[in-house]
Amino acid sequence: MKSRILVIKLGALGDFVQAFAPFAAIRAHHPDAEITVLTTRPFAEMAAASPYFDHVWIDDKPRLWQWGKLAALRARLRSGRFGRVYDLQTSDRSGWYFRLLGPGVEWSGIAAGCSHPHANPGRDFLHTAERQAEQLAMAGIAAYPPADLAWAEADLSRFGLPHPFALLCPGGAPHRPAKRWPAGHFATVAVWLAQRGITPVVLGTDKERAEIVAIATACPQAIALTGKTGFLDILGLGRHAMLALGNDTGPMHLIAAAGAPALVLFSAASNPDLCAPRGRVGLLRQDDLADLDPEPVKAKLVEMVTG
Structure with a gap:
């Protein structure tokens, strides 16, 4: 059975673009895995066009008081039966998702209690590219080649x-x-x-x-x-x-x-x-x-x- 991986990257645009290399590194490290990305609607087309993901899930970012939507999101996350999550958003919101998924899932990020924390107290002073590379290295992904964007072509x-x-x-x-x-x-x-x-x-x-x-x-x-x-x-x-x-x-x-x-x-x-x-x-x-x-x-x- 294929391993199942979840990648979280919600935005914004510049941050999503700077995650192309991490996306490629994750795919190269897990070549046979079934990889899902959780993102927001503006970036779904790019994510689907890329070779990095098997599935693209849209996060409508429910508020804490929207209990029904939060429950639906929790059910969907748990239905994915993910063995590992790469949280490239590393925000308060994605920290909630660590709790929504519950125990037993490997998690790379900064959520309290996660299995593969980005344990650098100076991470917020790193450029986005270096910060994400270091996070993945701490999760066991050392190979980090530049992303090949040959797929990113359009009829102009x-x-x-x-x-x-x-x-x-x-x-x-x-x-x-x-x-x-x-x-x-x-x-x-x-x-x-x-x-x-x-x-x-x-x-x-x-x-x-x-x-x-x-x-x-x-x-x-x-x-x-x-x-x-x-x-x-x-x-x-x-x-x-x-x-x-x-x-x-x-x-x-x-x-x-x-x-x-x-x-x-x-x-x-x-x-x-x-x-x-x-x-x-x-x-x-x-x-x-x-x-x-x-x-x-x-x-x-x-x-x-x-x-």
Whole structure:
């Protein structure tokens, strides 16, 4: 009988992308196991497209007072008859799930009393990638090769993009506006790219519509894909882009993971030592991004492409 493994990774987007390597390591360590991932709805399509999981379960994240939903979740978790759980979320919520599953299940994470604890009191001061690698090493997974994202391809022909093109990500979490470089500065870079024969392709959702409109107005050559790209599309675009520029936001993790040279802009609102994308990534940091002039950004992009 196959062993049954549960992997927990609920989000957010950047964190999910940085779990690709742990996902691959778990699959390589348990090649014959039946592996289920418990995630949230936005990431289900990516999880299903990947070669890492046999089953994708959606967690609607019931509240503590939603007794019926919690009972249903407990029943489902226990029905999986999992022999081991890799908790890559390591949150208070996933700690509840350790208790919901009950005794007798091997558990890698930080839940009190688990069998394979990530026993490093300084874990919160590690970059996400190093923290997860160390957690898996303490659970017996020492081999940790980079994730091969050859599976992460999408049909981009519907966008009709000319080559070469550069990706611009002017958005970010709506509740953290300090993480956004001004749209006018993105527009300046877009015009500069277009003058050099590189088509700016602007990514975002309706939440970034104002910024995207400002960029497209200043640079008519820009192509706005507002609300048209899913996560697999962004991975595909990242495989073919000449370069990318964006704020500290989830899509930049996708683009960097796909291999594009990516310049990520950080403010004082986040710490790149803990969460920056990995790959062919450049970083610029300014406490207040409004004070970051476009000229050093242009210079860094040139350095990344030609260096």
